[in-house]
Amino acid sequence: AQSVTQPDIHITVSEGASLELRCNYSYGATPYLFWYVQSPGQGLQLLLKYFSGDTLVQGIKGFEAEFKRSQSSFNLRKPSVHWSDAAEYFCAVGASSNTGKLIFGQGTTLQVKP
Amino acid sequence: ETGVTQSPTHLIKTRGQQVTLRCSSQSGHNTVSWYQQALGQGPQFIFQYYREEENGRGNFPPRFSGLQFPNYSSELNVNALELDDSALYLCASSLDSTGGLFFGSGTQLSVL
Numbered sequence: 001a002q003s004v005t006q007p008d009i010h011i012t013v014s015e016g017a018s019l020e021l022r023c024n025y026s027y028g029a030t031p032y033l034f035w036y037v038q039s040p041g042q043g044l045q046l047l048l049k050y051f052s053g054d055t056l057v058q059g060i061k062g063f064e065a066e067f068k069r070s071q072s073s074f075n076l077r078k079p080s081v082h083w084s085d086a087a088e089y090f091c092a093v094g095a096s097s098n099t100g101k102l103i104f105g106q107g108t109t110l111q112v113k114p
Numbered sequence: 115e116t117g118v119t120q121s122p123t124h125l126i127k128t129r130g131q132q133v134t135l136r137c138s139s140q141s142g143h144n145t146v147s148w149y150q151q152a153l154g155q156g157p158q159f160i161f162q163y164y165r166e167e168e169n170g171r172g173n174f175p176p177r178f179s180g181l182q183f184p185n186y187s188s189e190l191n192v193n194a195l196e197l198d199d200s201a202l203y204l205c206a207s208s209l210d211s212t213g214g215l216f217f218g219s220g221t222q223l224s225v226l
Binding site (some may be wrong): 037041044090100101104108 | 118124144145147149153154157158159169170172188204206208212215216217218219220
């Protein structure tokens with residue numbers, strides 16, 4: 001079955017500390033992978049996406065993610081977290097033929113301590 | 115700002131009623147997808163429209179239906195509302211079926 005697992009429901013980090021949010025996927029075909037961020041009461045904003053090529057992808061707001069096919073993972077990282085990064089983060093997987101039909105993980109809530 | 119707008123932002127209905135949610139896609143985007151996001155969950159794919167035709171459907175019953183119009187605006191209709199339909203409904207548009215999705219802010223539906 002196709003699925004996305006975000007093992008960490010809630011993460012708290014101190015401002016300025018590094019961040020890694022985990023994402024594991026199960027997908028039969030070549031996956032297209034995405035990370036979205038959602039602030040309270042808002043829709044989802046695309047942080048970055050991986051379609052092919054370099055397995056380390058850069059996104060907006062200083063985020064990056066690394067695709068590891070052998071581990072079926074697509075972890076999101078940021079070297080130094082800012083208080084404004086506090087939000088809900090979603091990993092998603094889709095087919096190359098139609099990236100409008102995404103399977104989302106349950107999300108990870110990021111809290112940033114001053 | 116993504117350019118995808120949804121209306122209304124909040125809605126309260128009672129069980130058994132019908133509801134219509136509206137979405138205006140980002141300019142030039144011919145593909146629209148609808149998602150349901152229950153509290154504390156990730157979004158779940160409801161269906162997608164491409165050039166006014168349904169182009170895929172998730173695991174939702176037929177009482178969830180949609181329309182896409184020539185100007186790329188779209189509607190999500192839900193008949194015979196149930197309590198479990200209470201959720202944030204998100205509309206997302208894309209330039210085509212292989213691009214990234216741009217989401218609206220959603221409509222929060224409460225069914226009492």
